[in-house]
Amino acid sequence: MNAIDHFNDEQHQEFLEELSYEFSISLDKRVDAVQSEIIERISQKKNWVAIEDIMKIHPKSTLQEIGDKIGITRERVRQIKVNICSLKCELAKDYRIEQFLCWSCFESNQPLIFIDELDNRLIGLLQDIKSQLIIHRKTASNSFYYS
Incomplete structure (x- = not known):
């Protein structure tokens, strides 16, 4: 018996x-x-x-470079980057982004979501939260790899 079995009619509705x-x-x-x-x-x-702006414009910047630009230590930059990533993961979870994508793929009988089929905003969000749902299509060999 699962939790939904304990709902009365009003709760179930x-x-x-x-x-x-x-x-x-x-x-x-x-x-x-x-x-x-x-x-x-x-x-x-x-x-x-x-920090978020610098990471978007110059994604290969080191912690030290970012810290030097805004006048804080690289350790503080690292802490803030971790907090920003955690915030993005939390919000993506709260809004059920990955679950919705899984459900959409299931409903349309598409088992995979290819990176070139998503809009840039969604790609960025999924990459920021290190989602395992997207795969990249390699152009030369037509093979695939996970993000």
């Missing part, structure tokens, strides 16, 4: 309505909401926006 609502929110709206909340939350923290 409420659960089904919530589930239906969850899957009626489009992927675009979910990604927009996550990105909006990321911007809102990191803008409240000192140096977080600057």
